[in-house]
Amino acid sequence: MSTTPIPSGRLAGKTALVTGAATGIGRAVAGRFSVEGARVVIADRDAAAAERAAAEIGTSARTAVMDISDEASVQTAFAELAEAGWAPDVVVANAGVQLFGKDAKAGDLDLEVWRRTIDVNLTGTFLTVKHAVRSMLAGSPAGGSIILTGSPTGLNGEGADFTAYSASKAGIHGLTRTVAAAYAGTGIRVNTVVPAYTETSLVTTISDDPEARRAIVGRIPLGRAGAPRDVEGIMVFLASDDAEFATGALFAVDGGMTTL
Numbered sequence: 001m002s003t004t005p006i007p008s009g010r011l012a013g014k015t016a017l018v019t020g021a022a023t024g025i026g027r028a029v030a031g032r033f034s035v036e037g038a039r040v041v042i043a044d045r046d047a048a049a050a051e052r053a054a055a056e057i058g059t060s061a062r063t064a065v066m067d068i069s070d071e072a073s074v075q076t077a078f079a080e081l082a083e084a085g086w087a088p089d090v091v092v093a094n095a096g097v098q099l100f101g102k103d104a105k106a107g108d109l110d111l112e113v114w115r116r117t118i119d120v121n122l123t124g125t126f127l128t129v130k131h132a133v134r135s136m137l138a139g140s141p142a143g144g145s146i147i148l149t150g151s152p153t154g155l156n157g158e159g160a161d162f163t164a165y166s167a168s169k170a171g172i173h174g175l176t177r178t179v180a181a182a183y184a185g186t187g188i189r190v191n192t193v194v195p196a197y198t199e200t201s202l203v204t205t206i207s208d209d210p211e212a213r214r215a216i217v218g219r220i221p222l223g224r225a226g227a228p229r230d231v232e233g234i235m236v237f238l239a240s241d242d243a244e245f246a247t248g249a250l251f252a253v254d255g256g257m258t259t260l
């Protein structure tokens with residue numbers, strides 16, 4: 001049963017940038033951040049969808065068109081936000097891809113598919129983190145919260161065909177710990193949220209196939225698929241000052257999926 005959140009104002013005064021916020025999990029998180037009082041930057045490579053999301057959220061939102069796998073694009077977006085007085089206190093590095101039907105068992109996996117997955121999911125997350133850190137160190141006072149989107153596939157062997165995707169997500173989990181430790185003395189915190197199988201446009205290959213859907217939902221002890229709203233609360237907590245002692249950690253909100 002879901003309930004409508006009562007706005008807490010916990011993010012009042014903060015500016016939050018969410019990558020991949022035009023749709024899916026990122027869109028839900030950006031909307032919730034706005035409800036909790038933050039200004040939000042809808043950062044996505046899909047400019048039209050980002051504009052639609054920002055218009056839905058209202059005047060507390062603006063867009064930043066960026067392709068996270070392209071460093072110039074990420075760097076320019078952060079520079080423009082700083083110039084406009086929208087340097088983020090919170091950055092959610094959430095954008096990602098999963099190339100269903102192309103990702104494959106290691107012996108069958110094309111190098112090009114491996115590279116496209118790693119380029120967006122791992123290199124793109126690294127580039128987002130790199131420029132988030134630089135922006136936050138330049139703040140006055142310095143500091144902020146960086147939240148990455150991980151995956152059960154980075155912890156368990158969730159799919160025999162998910163070679164590139166699983167490796168990219170395990171890399172994100174490792175990045176969390178290294179960056180958190182490296183910047184712990186600066187006021188910058190870094191954590192990763194691990195959602196369950198979550199029904200968004202990313203996973204229609206599974207959600208449109210009753211047998212595949214039954215199999216994956218059967219691996220979730222709480223007995224249902226995840227929805228984008230399921231990770232909003234943990235994201236608000238990690239973005240907020242309530243999480244001042246949390247860094248370098250993985251937070252699974254996955255219906256128990258990673259207990260199996």
Ligand SMILES: NC(=O)c1ccc[n+]([C@@H]2O[C@H](COP(=O)([O-])OP(=O)(O)OC[C@H]3O[C@@H](n4cnc5c(N)ncnc54)[C@H](O)[C@@H]3O)[C@@H](O)[C@H]2O)c1
Nearest residue numbers: 020022023024025045067068094095096197198200201202
């Ligand atoms: N859906 C799931 O089951 C699930 C489970 C665990 C983790 N995740 C992760 O959650 C994150 C969000 O996934 P989702 O399910 O909301 O997917 P989605 O496809 O609904 O949304 C992804 C968004 O990222 C954007 N994007 C893709 N590549 C980009 C790039 N290079 N630069 C900028 N933006 C880019 C897309 O335009 C889109 O708006 C991903 O990192 C995904 O791996 C998803």
